[in-house]
Amino acid sequence: MEIQYSGKIKKVNDAHTAEVSKQTGFPSAATHYMEAPIDLHKELTIHQDATFYIRVEGNEWKSYNILHKDVLIVDRSLKPNFEDLALVVQDATFKVMRIPFGGCKDICTLWGVITYIIHYAR
Amino acid sequence: MIAMVDCNSFYASCEQVFRPDLWGKPVVVLSNNDGCVIAANAEAKRLAHIPMFEAVYKIKDALIKNNVTFFSSNYTLYGEMSQRVMNILGTFSPHVEVYSIDEAFVDVGGMEHLDLKAYGHNIKERIYKETGLPVGVGVAPTKVLAKLANRMSKKIASHHHVYIMDTEEKRLEALAWAEIGDIWGIGRKHVMRLHQVGVFKAIDFVRLPLAWVRKEMTIVGERLWKELQGESCLEFMTMPKPKKAIGTAKSFGQKLRDLGRIEEACAYYITEVAEVLRAQNSCATYIQVFLHTNYHSKIDKQYSKGTTVTMPIPTNDTFALISEARKALHHIYKPGYRYKKVGVNLSGIIPQEYVQGNLFQQRSKFNDKRLIATLDKLNMKFGKSTIASAMIGTRVDEWELIKRERSPRYTTQWGELLTVKAVH
Numbered sequence: 453m454e455i456q457y458s459g460k461i462k463k464v465n466d467a468h469t470a471e472v473s474k475q476t477g478f479p480s481a482a483t484h485y486m487e488a489p490i491d492l493h494k495e496l497t498i499h500q501d502a503t504f505y506i507r508v509e510g511n512e513w514k515s516y517n518i519l520h521k522d523v524l525i526v527d528r529s530l531k532p533n534f535e536d537l538a539l540v541v542q543d544a545t546f547k548v549m550r551i552p553f554g555g556c557k558d559i560c561t562l563w564g565v566i567t568y569i570i571h572y573a574r
Numbered sequence: 575m576i577a578m579v580d581c582n583s584f585y586a587s588c589e590q591v592f593r594p595d596l597w598g599k600p601v602v603v604l605s606n607n608d609g610c611v612i613a614a615n616a617e618a619k620r621l622a623h624i625p626m627f628e629a630v631y632k633i634k635d636a637l638i639k640n641n642v643t644f645f646s647s648n649y650t651l652y653g654e655m656s657q658r659v660m661n662i663l664g665t666f667s668p669h670v671e672v673y674s675i676d677e678a679f680v681d682v683g684g685m686e687h688l689d690l691k692a693y694g695h696n697i698k699e700r701i702y703k704e705t706g707l708p709v710g711v712g713v714a715p716t717k718v719l720a721k722l723a724n725r726m727s728k729k730i731a732s733h734h735h736v737y738i739m740d741t742e743e744k745r746l747e748a749l750a751w752a753e754i755g756d757i758w759g760i761g762r763k764h765v766m767r768l769h770q771v772g773v774f775k776a777i778d779f780v781r782l783p784l785a786w787v788r789k790e791m792t793i794v795g796e797r798l799w800k801e802l803q804g805e806s807c808l809e810f811m812t813m814p815k816p817k818k819a820i821g822t823a824k825s826f827g828q829k830l831r832d833l834g835r836i837e838e839a840c841a842y843y844i845t846e847v848a849e850v851l852r853a854q855n856s857c858a859t860y861i862q863v864f865l866h867t868n869y870h871s872k873i874d875k876q877y878s879k880g881t882t883v884t885m886p887i888p889t890n891d892t893f894a895l896i897s898e899a900r901k902a903l904h905h906i907y908k909p910g911y912r913y914k915k916v917g918v919n920l921s922g923i924i925p926q927e928y929v930q931g932n933l934f935q936q937r938s939k940f941n942d943k944r945l946i947a948t949l950d951k952l953n954m955k956f957g958k959s960t961i962a963s964a965m966i967g968t969r970v971d972e973w974e975l976i977k978r979e980r981s982p983r984y985t986t987q988w989g990e991l992l993t994v995k996a997v998h
Binding site (some may be wrong): 463499500501502504505506507508509510511512518519520523528529539541544545546547561563 | 593595597657658661703704705706726840948984985988991992993994996998
């Protein structure tokens with residue numbers, strides 16, 4: 453912070469002083485082509501108010517390509533289609549299943565449709 | 575027309591969304607410090623022999639015996655779930671007045687040509703589908719009537735949580751159904767007075783002459799009277815009113831004797847209220863600090879004292895506020911007592927841009943807005959009090975509220991996500 457003196461009055465100059473080059477001349481060729489970087493949250497979460505992240509423990513869902521410690525992105529707003537991967541509740545427990553033809557009405561309660569599986573690869 | 579949408583047993587429902595093993599089972603949520611029950615779902619309320627909303631220590635055994643699951647309050651979760659509900663309501667109408675954490679008025683004016691009943695069911699079903707939270711919807715010409723319609727939607731089973739009061743007959747029917755005490759805005763004192771003059775149902779109230787209502791219940795009563803007649807008097811507020819005073823006071827997890835820990839708790843509360851202050855872009859002029867022992871204890875010496883200090887310049891700077899509050903605390907603290915609670919209350923709240931400088935006060939060394947803004951950003955990103963004044967200390971768990979049964983913050987902390995066991 454820089455203190456400015458003018459006569460008896462002290463004044464703190466707290467204007468933002470970012471490190472900007474004083475160089476003049478030809479500006480960056482990209483000036484008119486700048487775009488916001490990719491934001492994964494925006495890309496993977498379509499309906500924010502209806503989306504929940506859920507972590508999986510254990511390898512029992514390997515056949516669905518869901519492994520231990522994976523995080524599921526579950527969108528509750530989507531209408532499930534045939535063969536969609538979904539998080540459901542059966543016998544008071546969470547389960548994963550593929551939506552059968554005609555929905556899962558009688559056998560379980562739909563919690564939400566799984567849209568992405570986040571897997572840590574290292 | 576105005577719709578009043580409110581969530582059924584909101585806190586308990588939030589907990590149940592993530593716990594299918596508790597669906598259809600009794601659930602209660604406890605107050606700060608796990609002192610008493612503040613929310614109970616329908617299944618818990620049905621256990622009529624247990625006096626719910628009682629001190630926990632009195633009913634704990636009965637709760638356990640009846641397989642009632644209890645949670646410490648998890649306001650982070652409830653607040654985030656509430657935001658989802660409000661956002662969804664925002665897609666139904668541009669005018670949504672968030673009335674409380676679990677209630678909102680939705681202006682559905684101009685939609686009367688639609689089938690409002692279907693519209694109400696649409697709101698209810700969408701919120702349930704997308705968030706897992708059950709809501710009730712009441713639609714009526716005024717706010718007070720909408721509140722009443724909402725009550726009817728829940729209390730009368732055949733309405734299935736959606737009730738539309740769209741005709742004069744329905745309005746009169748509702749007024750004949752409602753007890754006077756059920757009307758929004760009529761407090762216990764007024765109920766007693768109204769009972770004296772033979773008013774028991776809402777319909778009796780609207781038959782009173784307006785002059786009497788105005789004389790006995792002021793302009794507030796007059797507005798209620800008119801609203802019940804179907805004349806809209808309460809304006810629609812889409813922006814929340816800035817708070818006039820912001821305070822917090824919570825009992826310690828255990829009784830405290832030494833000034834050090836009390837100072838730390840005080841600094842912690844100031845940090846909390848200063849955040850609220852900044853969120854609404856205002857500054858506080860006065861800080862009230864109070865301290866007291868346990869009134870209910872028969873063995874302890876009793877002491878209780880409060881004091882108010884004036885800030886040299888109104889501010890919302892956490893550090894400046896902590897520093898003044900600390901001085902105030904030193905002023906009222908007396909050694910030799912077992913303290914139960916310290917509280918802070920900020921008042922004289924003015925918009926940030928109206929703050930006047932003080933001729934005799936040097937510009938405060940604390941007055942670095944960027945520091946505070948960075949602090950807020952960090953805490954928003956990494957969780958409450960990630961970075962805070964050192965005055966808060968590191969002994970938070972020695973005095974903080976007991977939150978034994980708090981559920982994970984499923985929706986705001988990556989480390990606390992709902993974890994599901996992979997089973998077939």
